[in-house]
Amino acid sequence: MAATLDSKLDSSSAPMLDKKLSALSDLIARCLPALRSDNFAKELIMGLRQLVPIDDASVLYYARGDLPTLVYHETPKSRSASNMERFLAGAFLLDPFYKAAAEDRRFGVFLLKELSPERFRDSEYYHSWYRNCGFSDECGFLVEVGKDAFVNVALGRLQQRRFSQVQLRTLRSLQTAVEELCRQHWAAESGSGEGIRKHLHLALDDFGSSLLTERETQVINLVLHGHSTKSVAQRLSISVETVKLHRKHAYAKLEVSSQAELFYLFLDSLMSARDYRGGDTLVSYLAKPERKSYQ
Known part of the structure; x- marks a missing residue:
């Protein structure tokens, strides 16, 4: 009985297994000659x-x-x-x-x-x-x-x-x-090691810090990463209502009214920064007369 059952399973799964093995073989055959x-x-x-x-x-x-x-x-x-x-x-x-x-x-x-x-x-x-x-x-x-x-x-x-x-x-x-x-x-590739991405990480961490409190900056950073109000509260060990209050104050100071406006303000300020070496990208961005309005 067991042998019969095993043979049925083998016969039903064999075509699918053969198809996957064939596809894997094709993947390797395609990639090996194309290396480098x-x-x-x-x-x-x-x-x-x-x-x-x-x-x-x-x-x-x-x-x-x-x-x-x-x-x-x-x-x-x-x-x-x-x-x-x-x-x-x-x-x-x-x-x-x-x-x-x-x-x-x-x-x-x-x-x-x-x-x-x-x-x-x-x-x-x-x-x-x-x-x-x-x-x-x-x-x-x-x-x-x-x-x-x-x-x-x-x-x-x-x-x-x-x-x-x-x-x-x-x-x-x-x-x-x-x-x-x-x-x-x-394997043979290497980067410049100049730390461009490191500077961008600093820019993200410092975004809004010239206008916001430390806690407001933390809240805004997590909002940009896609965290919900509940998730922000859990990460910062504060209440949901406190998160909402910090976000409201931050939006008012940044002169934005939605997460969409906040998102594009961050991207615009980041992309407008040249030779960034530290600090809040909003400092130079807000000083530009041609900057976009999010109101």
Whole structure:
């Protein structure tokens, strides 16, 4: 009886296993000849697409200290070029995948919901980056490829489609192979080591500090990262009502009335800063007569 059951299971799962092994073989066969060439990232994505459905994909390389490099990108019609420009110039600082790798040193295969804070889908970052692009879900490989250097292989789904647990398990079964391929490809790369990203982190931490109290600055920083009022309260060990009060005062001082206005004020002040070496980017930004009004 047991032998009969095992044979039935083997016969039903064999075609699926053969298909996955064939796709894995194809992935490796595609990527190995492309190592150290400009085609590597494209071949990697094409190989992964044989195993899981992917509507959108990008490969971002974060060299030591440098701004991200967009190595490969498939642009959906719904995504504007300016969105990607803002991301590469500084919005990436708020990206859950970037934060996981750069700050928390977490590497592996993750769904967006596994890395984002509570109610992240209500945040302005989610609206401006994901919803405006038609994204329903994202799954990414975060691979450490050198000292303070990593790669994000980002895979997206559109139009109310999500990655299933079966698809996630398939991607995680490929983790070792993808990591080794990425390390081999980017092994010789190195960043400038000038700490551009370090300066941008300081700019994010100091945003609004010239006008706000220390606690108001902390609240605004967490709001920018997509944290809900409840999440901010838990992280700062204060009440929800206190968070609301700090946020209200901060918005009034910054002359914004919504999270959307706060988000774009941060991005505009950051992108307008030249040769940033410290302090609140709002100091120089607010002094410019051509600055945008958010009222």
